[in-house]
Amino acid sequence: MLSAARRSIAVTGVVQGVGFRPYVHSLASRLGLSGFVRNRAGGVIIEVEGAADALDRFVSELRGRPPPLARIEELSCEERQPRGEAGFRIDPSESRPGGTAFISPDVATCPDCLRELDDPGDRRHRYPFLNCTNCGPRLTIVTGAPYDRERTTMAAFAMCADCRREYDDPRDRRFHAQPTCCPRCGPSLRVLDARALPVDAPAPVAYAARALLEGRIGAIKGLGGYHLACDARSERAVVALRARKSREEKPFAMMVADLAAAEALAHVSGAERELLLSPARPVVLLRRLAGAPVAPSVAPRDPLLGIMLPYTPLHHLLLRETRAPLVMTSGNRSDEPIAHEEADAFDRLQGIADFFLAHDRPIHTRCDDSVVRVVGGRPLPIRRSRGSAPMPSSLPVPLREPTLALGGQLKSVFALAEGRRAFLSHHLGDLDHPAALRAWEQSIARYRELCRIEPRHLVHDLHPDYASTRWAEEQALPRIAVQHHHAHFASCLAENGLTGPAIGVCFDGTGYGLDGTIWGGEFLVGDLRRVERAAHLLAVPMPGGEQAIREPWRMAVSYLRAAGEDVEADGVLLRMLERGVSCPLTSSMGRLFDAAAAIAGLRGRVSYEGQRAIELEWLATGADGEPPYPVELDDGVVDTRPLIRALARDAREGLAAARIARRFHSSVVELIARTCLWLRRRGAPDSVALSGGVFMNAILLEEASQRLSGLGFRVLRHRLVPPNDGGLALGQLAAAAVME
Ligand SMILES: [Zn+2]
Numbered sequence: 001m002l003s004a005a006r007r008s009i010a011v012t013g014v015v016q017g018v019g020f021r022p023y024v025h026s027l028a029s030r031l032g033l034s035g036f037v038r039n040r041a042g043g044v045i046i047e048v049e050g051a052a053d054a055l056d057r058f059v060s061e062l063r064g065r066p067p068p069l070a071r072i073e074e075l076s077c078e079e080r081q082p083r084g085e086a087g088f089r090i091d092p093s094e095s096r097p098g099g100t101a102f103i104s105p106d107v108a109t110c111p112d113c114l115r116e117l118d119d120p121g122d123r124r125h126r127y128p129f130l131n132c133t134n135c136g137p138r139l140t141i142v143t144g145a146p147y148d149r150e151r152t153t154m155a156a157f158a159m160c161a162d163c164r165r166e167y168d169d170p171r172d173r174r175f176h177a178q179p180t181c182c183p184r185c186g187p188s189l190r191v192l193d194a195r196a197l198p199v200d201a202p203a204p205v206a207y208a209a210r211a212l213l214e215g216r217i218g219a220i221k222g223l224g225g226y227h228l229a230c231d232a233r234s235e236r237a238v239v240a241l242r243a244r245k246s247r248e249e250k251p252f253a254m255m256v257a258d259l260a261a262a263e264a265l266a267h268v269s270g271a272e273r274e275l276l277l278s279p280a281r282p283v284v285l286l287r288r289l290a291g292a293p294v295a296p297s298v299a300p301r302d303p304l305l306g307i308m309l310p311y312t313p314l315h316h317l318l319l320r321e322t323r324a325p326l327v328m329t330s331g332n333r334s335d336e337p338i339a340h341e342e343a344d345a346f347d348r349l350q351g352i353a354d355f356f357l358a359h360d361r362p363i364h365t366r367c368d369d370s371v372v373r374v375v376g377g378r379p380l381p382i383r384r385s386r387g388s389a390p391m392p393s394s395l396p397v398p399l400r401e402p403t404l405a406l407g408g409q410l411k412s413v414f415a416l417a418e419g420r421r422a423f424l425s426h427h428l429g430d431l432d433h434p435a436a437l438r439a440w441e442q443s444i445a446r447y448r449e450l451c452r453i454e455p456r457h458l459v460h461d462l463h464p465d466y467a468s469t470r471w472a473e474e475q476a477l478p479r480i481a482v483q484h485h486h487a488h489f490a491s492c493l494a495e496n497g498l499t500g501p502a503i504g505v506c507f508d509g510t511g512y513g514l515d516g517t518i519w520g521g522e523f524l525v526g527d528l529r530r531v532e533r534a535a536h537l538l539a540v541p542m543p544g545g546e547q548a549i550r551e552p553w554r555m556a557v558s559y560l561r562a563a564g565e566d567v568e569a570d571g572v573l574l575r576m577l578e579r580g581v582s583c584p585l586t587s588s589m590g591r592l593f594d595a596a597a598a599i600a601g602l603r604g605r606v607s608y609e610g611q612r613a614i615e616l617e618w619l620a621t622g623a624d625g626e627p628p629y630p631v632e633l634d635d636g637v638v639d640t641r642p643l644i645r646a647l648a649r650d651a652r653e654g655l656a657a658a659r660i661a662r663r664f665h666s667s668v669v670e671l672i673a674r675t676c677l678w679l680r681r682r683g684a685p686d687s688v689a690l691s692g693g694v695f696m697n698a699i700l701l702e703e704a705s706q707r708l709s710g711l712g713f714r715v716l717r718h719r720l721v722p723p724n725d726g727g728l729a730l731g732q733l734a735a736a737a738v739m740e
């Protein structure tokens with residue numbers, strides 16, 4: 001007898017590698033439906049046949065309660081002629097080219113797998129590579145689309161009979177779990193010494209734990225690359241790691257065994273707890289507890305600690321063994337890309353690591369840990385990488401042609417997009433390093449293949465000297481340039497699903513301006529297509545150009561001189577300023593932070609970008625509300641010289657640096673509010689987008705949001721992509737969609 005009806009259901013989104021087909025199989029079987037499900041590039045196709053009301057229930061359950069890791073983007077149904085089939089089956093994947101493909105991000109070990117890890121009776125008891133359809137490596141091991149075992153780095157491991165049985169059983173949690181394996185058939189751990197020679201260690205995890213507790217530094221192969229690890233309580237070990245890695249002061253991230261261990265070191269709010277435990281398992285920046293047992297050099301003077309929980313079985317085993325917080329920082333020297341290939345890691349990390357805890361499951365795509373901070377009760381991404389990339393973001397306006405957005409120069413992230421879908425890459429670091437540039441180029445090629453998007457347009461930053469701009473010029477594709485702060489503004493609009501018009505408050509360190517000067521304290525008014533630079537900070541000379549970024553006191557001299565204060569400084573520097581030699585002009589808010597910090601008493605060079613702004617925020621955190629310094633607003637130019645004069649007076653009179661820092665923050669909030677009010681009086685819209693790296697500053701973001709809301713503005717902020725240059729590519733795409 002023929003069934004009542006048959007439907008063909010096309011589903012797109014992140015539905016491969018997330019247990020979607022087993023879920024469909026069990027749902028169809030439960031409802032007594034026949035038919036099939038099949039992976040294809042970009043999603044799955046389902047045909048189901050049976051009673052009409054059962055078909056309706058099938059579709060509504062699919063829509064309403066998909067498996068936890070799936071993200072359904074579109075679901076469309078068509079009626080088909082019933083065939084009278086019996087049973088429901090999972091068909092082999094289609095591997096025809098065409099159609100965008102989705103790759104799932106890597107997923108932290110799920111509770112079911114953790115139970116097996118701990119169960120002495122389970123055949124995967126203490127096996128460091130166990131995973132299932134609900135967890136495990138994805139992006140980092142995928143070598144092609146659609147997602148199948150032969151197109152992962154697990155292809156070289158032939159499944160044993162037991163694993164194969166689970167893999168083939170639609171009722172099993174490991175049904176079509178592509179990276180599934182067990183101690184009999186899967187990867188294994190090994191230990192190598194400082195010269196990368198094999199060490200006879202029958203229990204590699206115990207060996208590594210002991211070595212770490214003895215104060216040694218280990219290179220530990222994780223999901224997206226090698227971490228350099230040491231005991232976070234041992235000042236000696238942490239200092240040694242800093243010296244060997246050439247990382248002077250930038251805080252290190254830590255991994256702790258569980259939530260309780262995190263709470264022993266830092267305050268954890270509800271929102272932060274959720275992030276710590278999320279399947280993406282980012283590093284969460286948490287407010288450290290007084291007296292937290294962490295070596296001073298982990299995060300010198302920093303009131304925050306970057307903490308993450310274990311996200312692979314290996315991490316779980318290691319942390320249980322050490323029972324101590326571990327520093328877990330990217331396995332590289334300084335800002336080079338994270339090491340992920342065996343030979344390269346052994347080569348580059350020799351001299352840093354005392355031992356290696358390695359394994360034989362290759363990492364195809366390197367991926368650093370993501371970093372998030374909670375501001376105003378909501379997540380603010382600082383770095384969007386492992387666990388989030390390459391989850392697509394949605395553009396407010398569809399692109400007419402497939403487009404590749406190249407991002408910026410620092411904290412580089414590119415994005416490949418088609419229609420409304422934008423696939424933002426993982427974090428690729430600073431393209432100043434030739435190695436990073438090579439990795440960036442290689443990743444672009446890989447994403448093209450994985451996402452199956454062949455770009456026909458390029459969009460890049462306006463800066464003529466960015467490596468990405470030069471790369472774009474060498475390609476035989478039409479390209480457009482988007483001004484840096486316009487792209488920041490557009491990224492904030494885009495992730496809020498808007499096209500404008502709005503005011504864009506875009507504050508950062510450096511961006512190439514339309515007039516050839518260095519912008520960074522900008523009030524833009526406009527939409528995705530076009531913006532007017534409606535107001536900006538008064539431009540001041542940046543003596544020595546880039547050198548002024550590394551030596552922030554140069555900006556103090558420049559600002560003090562501009563403000564008519566007496567300055568005692570190096571004669572060469574003063575002559576430079578007098579003659580305007582090597583003194584590009586900048587309206588950067590980042591440089592104003594540098595000047596304020598130096599005048600407030602923070603001396604010396606900085607060892608990483610934005611360090612002074614971060615330190616000023618730390619200082620201000622320790623003080624109560626202080627009145628703002630005066631600022632003049634003169635026809636769209638925010639004159640900060642009165643601020644500098646008052647701040648210098650406070651410093652001369654010996655006001656504590658914390659109170660100066662606090663007053664300075666109040667001043668920036670006030671100048672944002674006043675300028676936005678002035679713009680609104682002149683007809684600007686009352687939506688305000690806050691973007692640019694300066695808005696990683698929690699005091700500023702939170703207080704500016706509150707102040708603007710209080711004045712009746714609608715405040716737009718980032719929650720999906722970072723406000724820094726890591727979010728630039730999304731804005732470039734959104735702008736390109738309306739500019740093409
Ligand atoms: Zn699992």
Ligand SMILES: [Zn+2]
Nearest residue numbers: 160163182185
């Ligand atoms: Zn097996």
